[in-house]
Amino acid sequence: MVQQVSPAKVDREQLRRQISKKYTDVALDPGKGFHFHTGRPLAMMLGYDPRDVDRLPASTVASFAGTGNPFSMGRLNTGEMVVDVGCGAGFDTLQGAMQVGPSGRLIAVDMTAAMREKTRAGAAEGALGNVEVRDGYAEDLPVEDACVDVVISNGVINLTPDKVGAMAEVYRVLKPGGRFQIGDIVVHREVPQDAKDDIDLWSG
Amino acid sequence: MLSHVGFREVRWGRQVDVFSGSKHESDAKEFDTRGVTFAGVKPT
Numbered sequence: 556m557v558q559q560v561s562p563a564k565v566d567r568e569q570l571r572r573q574i575s576k577k578y579t580d581v582a583l584d585p586g587k588g589f590h591f592h593t594g595r596p597l598a599m600m601l602g603y604d605p606r607d608v609d610r611l612p613a614s615t616v617a618s619f620a621g622t623g624n625p626f627s628m629g630r631l632n633t634g635e636m637v638v639d640v641g642c643g644a645g646f647d648t649l650q651g652a653m654q655v656g657p658s659g660r661l662i663a664v665d666m667t668a669a670m671r672e673k674t675r676a677g678a679a680e681g682a683l684g685n686v687e688v689r690d691g692y693a694e695d696l697p698v699e700d701a702c703v704d705v706v707i708s709n710g711v712i713n714l715t716p717d718k719v720g721a722m723a724e725v726y727r728v729l730k731p732g733g734r735f736q737i738g739d740i741v742v743h744r745e746v747p748q749d750a751k752d753d754i755d756l757w758s759g
Numbered sequence: 760m761l762s763h764v765g766f767r768e769v770r771w772g773r774q775v776d777v778f779s780g781s782k783h784e785s786d787a788k789e790f791d792t793r794g795v796t797f798a799g800v801k802p803t
Contacts, residue, residue: 732801742793
Protein backbone atom coordinates (compact mmCIF):
# COMPACT_ATOMS: atom_id res chain seq x y z
CA MET A 556 0.00 0.00 0.00
CA VAL A 557 2.78 2.45 0.84
CA GLN A 558 5.64 2.95 -1.55
CA GLN A 559 9.21 3.30 -0.44
CA VAL A 560 10.15 6.80 -1.55
CA SER A 561 13.40 8.55 -2.25
CA PRO A 562 14.24 11.25 0.31
CA ALA A 563 13.49 14.90 -0.32
CA LYS A 564 16.34 17.33 -0.81
CA VAL A 565 15.12 20.17 1.36
CA ASP A 566 16.96 22.34 3.85
CA ARG A 567 15.79 20.87 7.16
CA GLU A 568 16.26 24.07 9.17
CA GLN A 569 14.46 26.20 6.59
CA LEU A 570 11.64 23.65 6.48
CA ARG A 571 11.33 23.68 10.26
CA ARG A 572 11.14 27.49 10.32
CA GLN A 573 8.49 27.55 7.61
CA ILE A 574 6.36 24.86 9.26
CA SER A 575 6.72 26.48 12.66
CA LYS A 576 5.54 29.80 11.21
CA LYS A 577 2.50 28.13 9.67
CA TYR A 578 1.55 26.38 12.89
CA THR A 579 2.10 29.51 14.95
CA ASP A 580 -0.69 30.97 12.82
CA VAL A 581 -2.86 27.91 13.50
CA ALA A 582 -2.25 28.40 17.23
CA LEU A 583 -2.81 32.14 17.39
CA ASP A 584 -5.32 32.73 14.59
CA PRO A 585 -7.15 29.47 13.90
CA GLY A 586 -9.93 31.18 11.98
CA LYS A 587 -7.52 32.58 9.42
CA GLY A 588 -8.11 29.78 6.92
CA PHE A 589 -5.46 27.27 5.87
CA HIS A 590 -4.84 24.83 3.04
CA PHE A 591 -5.97 22.05 5.39
CA HIS A 592 -9.05 21.70 7.56
CA THR A 593 -8.89 22.57 11.26
CA GLY A 594 -10.99 22.52 14.39
CA ARG A 595 -14.15 20.63 15.24
CA PRO A 596 -15.25 19.98 11.62
CA LEU A 597 -11.94 18.21 11.03
CA ALA A 598 -12.29 16.23 14.25
CA MET A 599 -15.74 15.02 13.18
CA MET A 600 -14.39 14.11 9.72
CA LEU A 601 -11.71 11.99 11.41
CA GLY A 602 -14.19 10.15 13.58
CA TYR A 603 -13.39 11.53 17.03
CA ASP A 604 -16.06 10.91 19.63
CA PRO A 605 -17.99 14.20 20.01
CA ARG A 606 -18.22 13.58 23.76
CA ASP A 607 -14.41 13.53 23.99
CA VAL A 608 -14.14 16.71 21.93
CA ASP A 609 -16.75 18.47 24.09
CA ARG A 610 -14.58 17.91 27.17
CA LEU A 611 -11.70 19.93 25.70
CA PRO A 612 -11.17 23.69 25.97
CA ALA A 613 -12.69 25.51 22.98
CA SER A 614 -9.36 27.12 22.09
CA THR A 615 -7.70 23.69 21.97
CA VAL A 616 -10.34 22.37 19.59
CA ALA A 617 -10.20 25.48 17.38
CA SER A 618 -6.48 25.01 16.72
CA PHE A 619 -6.66 21.28 16.06
CA ALA A 620 -4.91 20.19 12.87
CA GLY A 621 -4.39 16.54 12.05
CA THR A 622 -4.83 13.83 9.47
CA GLY A 623 -6.05 10.87 11.49
CA ASN A 624 -7.36 9.76 14.85
CA PRO A 625 -4.79 7.91 16.98
CA PHE A 626 -7.53 6.74 19.36
CA SER A 627 -9.35 4.96 16.54
CA MET A 628 -6.68 2.25 16.94
CA GLY A 629 -7.54 1.83 20.61
CA ARG A 630 -7.96 3.96 23.67
CA LEU A 631 -5.14 4.40 26.14
CA ASN A 632 -5.09 2.50 29.39
CA THR A 633 -5.11 3.86 32.91
CA GLY A 634 -1.61 4.57 34.16
CA GLU A 635 0.18 4.46 30.82
CA MET A 636 3.15 6.66 29.98
CA VAL A 637 2.53 8.33 26.61
CA VAL A 638 4.44 10.65 24.31
CA ASP A 639 2.60 12.85 21.79
CA VAL A 640 5.03 13.66 18.97
CA GLY A 641 4.21 17.09 17.54
CA CYS A 642 1.43 17.77 20.01
CA GLY A 643 0.28 20.97 18.34
CA ALA A 644 -2.50 22.66 20.33
CA GLY A 645 -2.82 19.62 22.59
CA PHE A 646 -6.00 18.17 21.08
CA ASP A 647 -4.78 14.57 21.34
CA THR A 648 -2.56 15.25 24.36
CA LEU A 649 -5.44 16.34 26.54
CA GLN A 650 -7.68 13.47 25.44
CA GLY A 651 -4.85 11.06 26.13
CA ALA A 652 -4.23 12.60 29.54
CA MET A 653 -7.89 12.06 30.42
CA GLN A 654 -7.71 8.45 29.24
CA VAL A 655 -4.59 7.51 31.24
CA GLY A 656 -5.81 9.34 34.33
CA PRO A 657 -3.80 10.85 37.18
CA SER A 658 -1.62 7.73 37.51
CA GLY A 659 -0.55 8.06 33.87
CA ARG A 660 1.56 10.67 32.18
CA LEU A 661 1.56 12.54 28.88
CA ILE A 662 4.74 14.07 27.53
CA ALA A 663 3.81 16.47 24.73
CA VAL A 664 6.62 17.43 22.34
CA ASP A 665 6.45 20.22 19.78
CA MET A 666 8.95 22.48 18.04
CA THR A 667 6.55 25.46 17.86
CA ALA A 668 6.49 27.67 20.94
CA ALA A 669 2.95 28.96 20.38
CA MET A 670 1.65 25.40 20.19
CA ARG A 671 3.50 24.37 23.33
CA GLU A 672 1.96 27.32 25.15
CA LYS A 673 -1.47 26.37 23.88
CA THR A 674 -1.07 22.81 25.14
CA ARG A 675 0.13 24.05 28.54
CA ALA A 676 -2.83 26.44 28.79
CA GLY A 677 -5.27 23.70 27.79
CA ALA A 678 -3.85 21.31 30.38
CA ALA A 679 -4.11 24.01 33.04
CA GLU A 680 -7.68 24.82 32.05
CA GLY A 681 -8.58 21.16 32.21
CA ALA A 682 -6.72 20.68 35.52
CA LEU A 683 -4.65 17.93 33.91
CA GLY A 684 -1.58 17.76 36.11
CA ASN A 685 -0.27 14.69 34.27
CA VAL A 686 0.75 16.66 31.17
CA GLU A 687 4.34 17.78 30.64
CA VAL A 688 5.21 19.86 27.58
CA ARG A 689 8.70 19.72 26.07
CA ASP A 690 10.46 21.54 23.23
CA GLY A 691 11.78 19.15 20.62
CA TYR A 692 11.70 17.55 17.21
CA ALA A 693 10.25 14.28 15.97
CA GLU A 694 13.69 13.21 14.72
CA ASP A 695 15.32 13.94 18.09
CA LEU A 696 12.79 13.34 20.83
CA PRO A 697 13.68 14.77 24.27
CA VAL A 698 12.72 11.49 25.90
CA GLU A 699 14.83 8.71 27.44
CA ASP A 700 15.22 5.31 25.85
CA ALA A 701 12.61 2.59 26.36
CA CYS A 702 10.46 4.39 28.93
CA VAL A 703 7.17 4.87 27.05
CA ASP A 704 4.11 2.62 26.75
CA VAL A 705 2.51 4.42 23.81
CA VAL A 706 3.57 6.99 21.23
CA ILE A 707 0.82 8.96 19.55
CA SER A 708 1.17 11.51 16.77
CA ASN A 709 -1.10 13.15 14.25
CA GLY A 710 -0.13 14.77 10.96
CA VAL A 711 3.50 15.27 11.92
CA ILE A 712 5.64 12.51 10.39
CA ASN A 713 4.75 13.72 6.88
CA LEU A 714 6.31 17.08 7.75
CA THR A 715 9.69 15.54 8.51
CA PRO A 716 12.12 14.95 5.63
CA ASP A 717 13.65 12.01 7.54
CA LYS A 718 10.65 9.76 8.12
CA VAL A 719 12.73 6.69 8.86
CA GLY A 720 14.67 8.69 11.44
CA ALA A 721 11.43 9.91 13.04
CA MET A 722 10.03 6.38 13.30
CA ALA A 723 13.38 5.14 14.64
CA GLU A 724 12.99 7.69 17.45
CA VAL A 725 9.52 6.32 18.18
CA TYR A 726 11.09 2.86 18.38
CA ARG A 727 13.88 4.10 20.65
CA VAL A 728 11.61 5.65 23.28
CA LEU A 729 9.10 2.79 23.40
CA LYS A 730 9.46 0.04 25.97
CA PRO A 731 9.64 -3.48 24.55
CA GLY A 732 6.01 -4.35 23.92
CA GLY A 733 5.09 -0.66 23.64
CA ARG A 734 2.98 0.54 20.75
CA PHE A 735 2.47 3.51 18.49
CA GLN A 736 -0.84 4.88 17.19
CA ILE A 737 -0.22 7.50 14.53
CA GLY A 738 -2.37 9.52 12.18
CA ASP A 739 -0.66 10.73 9.03
CA ILE A 740 -1.05 10.82 5.27
CA VAL A 741 -0.35 8.39 2.47
CA VAL A 742 -0.08 9.10 -1.24
CA HIS A 743 -1.18 6.52 -3.79
CA ARG A 744 0.55 8.16 -6.74
CA GLU A 745 4.26 8.82 -6.79
CA VAL A 746 5.22 12.40 -6.00
CA PRO A 747 7.80 13.71 -8.51
CA GLN A 748 11.22 14.52 -7.09
CA ASP A 749 10.88 18.23 -8.00
CA ALA A 750 7.65 18.43 -5.98
CA LYS A 751 9.29 16.68 -3.02
CA ASP A 752 12.14 19.15 -3.19
CA ASP A 753 9.81 22.20 -3.29
CA ILE A 754 9.79 23.45 0.29
CA ASP A 755 6.67 25.57 -0.29
CA LEU A 756 4.61 22.43 -0.94
CA TRP A 757 5.56 20.99 2.46
CA SER A 758 3.90 23.64 4.55
CA GLY A 759 1.45 25.15 2.07
CA MET B 760 9.66 1.21 6.30
CA LEU B 761 7.95 0.36 9.60
CA SER B 762 9.11 -3.24 9.58
CA HIS B 763 12.58 -2.07 8.54
CA VAL B 764 12.71 0.07 11.69
CA GLY B 765 11.72 -2.99 13.72
CA PHE B 766 8.01 -2.67 14.35
CA ARG B 767 5.70 -5.66 14.24
CA GLU B 768 1.94 -6.20 14.19
CA VAL B 769 1.47 -3.12 11.99
CA ARG B 770 -2.22 -2.34 11.42
CA TRP B 771 -3.83 0.24 9.16
CA GLY B 772 -7.11 1.99 9.90
CA ARG B 773 -9.59 3.55 7.51
CA GLN B 774 -8.42 6.13 5.05
CA VAL B 775 -10.09 9.54 4.94
CA ASP B 776 -10.15 12.07 2.11
CA VAL B 777 -8.95 14.60 4.62
CA PHE B 778 -8.25 17.43 2.17
CA SER B 779 -11.65 17.25 0.47
CA GLY B 780 -13.14 20.73 0.33
CA SER B 781 -9.92 22.38 1.55
CA LYS B 782 -7.68 24.82 -0.32
CA HIS B 783 -5.23 21.95 -0.73
CA GLU B 784 -7.80 19.69 -2.41
CA SER B 785 -6.49 19.87 -5.98
CA ASP B 786 -2.87 19.16 -4.95
CA ALA B 787 -4.04 16.33 -2.71
CA LYS B 788 -6.16 14.78 -5.46
CA GLU B 789 -3.25 14.93 -7.89
CA PHE B 790 -1.35 12.44 -5.74
CA ASP B 791 -4.43 10.66 -4.31
CA THR B 792 -3.50 11.79 -0.82
CA ARG B 793 -5.43 10.34 2.12
CA GLY B 794 -5.33 10.67 5.84
CA VAL B 795 -4.80 7.37 7.61
CA THR B 796 -4.15 6.05 11.08
CA PHE B 797 -1.80 3.15 11.68
CA ALA B 798 -0.40 1.31 14.65
CA GLY B 799 2.39 -1.07 15.49
CA VAL B 800 4.25 -2.72 18.32
CA LYS B 801 7.90 -2.75 19.41
CA PRO B 802 8.77 -6.42 19.92
CA THR B 803 9.55 -7.67 23.40
